[in-house]
Amino acid sequence: MSASSAPAQHNKTRIPFYRDTRVLAVLIQAVFAVFVVVFFVWLFGNMFGNLDTLGITDFQQPFFRVEQVNGKTSLSPWFRFLYSSAGFDILDTPISYTRQDPYLRALAVGIVNTIRVGVIGIILSTLLGVLTGVARLSSNWLLSKIALAYIEVIRNTPLLVQLFFWYFAGLLALPRLRTGEEITAVILPGPIYMTNRGIAMPWIRGTPTTGQWALFVVAAIALAWLVSFILKRQEEKRQRSLRRSTWTFLTFFAVAAIGWFVLPVQPLRIEQPVVADTGFGFVGGLTILPQLTALVFGLVIYTGAFIAEIVRAGIQAVPKGQTEAARALGLRNAQMLRLIILPQALRIIIPPMTSQYLNLVKNSSLATAVAYPELFQISGTILNQTGRAVQVIIIVMLSYLAFSLIISAFLNWYNKRVQLVER
Numbered sequence: 566m567s568a569s570s571a572p573a574q575h576n577k578t579r580i581p582f583y584r585d586t587r588v589l590a591v592l593i594q595a596v597f598a599v600f601v602v603v604f605f606v607w608l609f610g611n612m613f614g615n616l617d618t619l620g621i622t623d624f625q626q627p628f629f630r631v632e633q634v635n636g637k638t639s640l641s642p643w644f645r646f647l648y649s650s651a652g653f654d655i656l657d658t659p660i661s662y663t664r665q666d667p668y669l670r671a672l673a674v675g676i677v678n679t680i681r682v683g684v685i686g687i688i689l690s691t692l693l694g695v696l697t698g699v700a701r702l703s704s705n706w707l708l709s710k711i712a713l714a715y716i717e718v719i720r721n722t723p724l725l726v727q728l729f730f731w732y733f734a735g736l737l738a739l740p741r742l743r744t745g746e747e748i749t750a751v752i753l754p755g756p757i758y759m760t761n762r763g764i765a766m767p768w769i770r771g772t773p774t775t776g777q778w779a780l781f782v783v784a785a786i787a788l789a790w791l792v793s794f795i796l797k798r799q800e801e802k803r804q805r806s807l808r809r810s811t812w813t814f815l816t817f818f819a820v821a822a823i824g825w826f827v828l829p830v831q832p833l834r835i836e837q838p839v840v841a842d843t844g845f846g847f848v849g850g851l852t853i854l855p856q857l858t859a860l861v862f863g864l865v866i867y868t869g870a871f872i873a874e875i876v877r878a879g880i881q882a883v884p885k886g887q888t889e890a891a892r893a894l895g896l897r898n899a900q901m902l903r904l905i906i907l908p909q910a911l912r913i914i915i916p917p918m919t920s921q922y923l924n925l926v927k928n929s930s931l932a933t934a935v936a937y938p939e940l941f942q943i944s945g946t947i948l949n950q951t952g953r954a955v956q957v958i959i960i961v962m963l964s965y966l967a968f969s970l971i972i973s974a975f976l977n978w979y980n981k982r983v984q985l986v987e988r
Contacts, residue, residue, distance in 0.1 A: 612955065621952065637667065644960075646951050647672070653946060655938045657854055668947050675943035676964060682861060682939060683926040683968065689865040690925060691918075694872025699902065701877045712873065719870035725931055727867055732859035732935045737761050742840065758838060758847065764858060765838035768851035778832035781824025789817035856937035860929065868925045875917045879910035908983070915980040919973060926968050940964055 582588045613624055626642040633639070634648040647669040654664050659677050662670055700712040719727070740749040742760045751759040758765040796809040825832065838850030846852070883906050891901040930941035940961060948957040 616955070619952070623953070623956070635667070644956055646953050646956070649951075651947070652950070655943065656936070657857060657938055668951070671943050671947065672940070672960065675938060675940035678938060679926070679929055679940040679964075679968070682857070682864070682929045682932070682937075685861055686864045686868065686925050686929070687922050689861070690868040690872055690921075693865060693869035695876050697869060697873035698876025698880065701873060702880060716870045716873055719867055720874075724863065724867045724928055725934055728859060728863040728931055728934055731863045731866075732855065735862075736855040736859050742845065756837075758840075761855065762846055762852075763855050764853045765847040765850050766853075767835050767837050769833050770836045772830050772832055772834055774828040774830045775832045777828055778821075778824050782821055785817045785820035785824075788820055789813045792816045854937070856932070856935045859935050860932045860937050860939075864925055864928060867928075868921055871921050871924075872918065875914055875921065876910070879914035880906055882913050883909045911983040912980070915976060915983065919976040919980075922972050922976065923969050926972065927965060930965075 616622075616624060623643050623645070628641055628643055630642055631638060631640055632642070632645075634645050635650075637648045639645050639648055648667045650665055651668050651671045652664055653671075655662055655671065655674050657678060658674050659681060660674060662674050697712050697715060700708050701716065703709045703712075739751060739759055739761045742750060742758075742762050749760075753759065755767055757767075790813075793809055793813040796807050796812060800807050800809060836849045838847040838852065840846075841848045887905055887909065888901065891905045896904065929939055932939045933942040933945065936942070944957050944961050948954055951957070
């Protein structure tokens with residue numbers, strides 16, 4: 566007896582859309598997107614209404630329109646106010662500026678000051694952080710504990726408090742420049758004068774022949790590069806060293822020195838600082854304002870503590886076998902650190918270091934606490950005088966965004982260069 570069984574029939578039932586996770590995910594995202602759009606429409610509508618009440622009708626005009634404002638070409642009526650006369654002085658102006666210049670020029674001064682603080686701060690904090698991070702791992706007990714105490718105290722103290730300390734208790738507590746006919750200042754070799762009006766030091770200045778000597782320097786660079794290129798080809802051909810670095814340096818130095826002695830006047834001179842007749846400042850040399858000194862010093866000390874911990878972690882992440890192999894080859898501690906440990910630790914150090922560099926640039930906005938005229942402080946003055954809060958905040962946000970993107974792009978490029986390439 567044979568029995569045949571029919572295959573079981575399974576009816577495929579469709580899941581209702583309100584129970585389908587794929588449909589629900591799309592619906593939730595659509596509802597959230599609509600909510601965000603409605604919220605921002607309400608927010609901007611409320612802002613435009615308040616601005617109209619205050620008599621500010623900039624946003625009722627088209628964003629892009631070429632027009633002449635005070636003899637300057639404006640591309641947007643929203644930012645027409647930037648071409649009005651600023652009417653206020655700025656303490657530190659690395660570029661030419663007067664109170665008759667427009668607000669746009671004042672913002673440019675603030676941007677340049679912010680860039681200057683950022684560049685100096687990044688360089689010095691990196692040096693301090695690397696040295697402190699290495700000292701933290703030193704076998705010298707005293708050096709290691711000093712580094713640990715610095716890191717723990719600075720990292721657990723607010724930056725604003727530190728800026729106040731360096732400015733009021735540090736720099737403003739220095740001697741006054743002049744009391745009667747006597748100069749009172751902390752004088753260091755150089756001479757470098759440290760007073761409550763700033764730090765004055767000798768500085769290099771150009772002479773009428775500086776431009777001519779610059780041509781010799783350019784020629785020296787070109788000739789040194791040519792010598793380096795030729796010697797490199799010869800080294801590859803002969804399979805032995807020809808001291809390429811030494812001959813390259815000597816070529817550059819010789820051509821630059823010839824230009825220096827051929828010219829009738831030395832192209833550079835050292836200018837010494839001299840106390841002004843009024844006794845309220847220095848003439849000549851380079852004078853660093855106490856506001857800038859306190860800001861840079863505070864940012865470097867604060868950021869350096871965080872970088873030190875990043876460097877320490879990066880060094881400790883390198884396998885111990887690398888250290889043992891370097892010692893087996895007879896390398897000294899300095900050679901081992903420079904040639905073996907740090908190159909491998911860079912791929913771990915660079916990503917978190919990027920965040921610290923970005924924090925340093927953004928923390929420079931605290932300069933308003935010590936009255937240093939960087940971007941945020943100058944934009945605050947412009948906001949108070951013009952009442953254009955929205956436009957000024959947009960400019961500040963875009964400026965800091967540009968700083969961050971440039972730093973991130975450079976460090977991401979460098980991070981790819983130091984990454985290990987697997988074959």
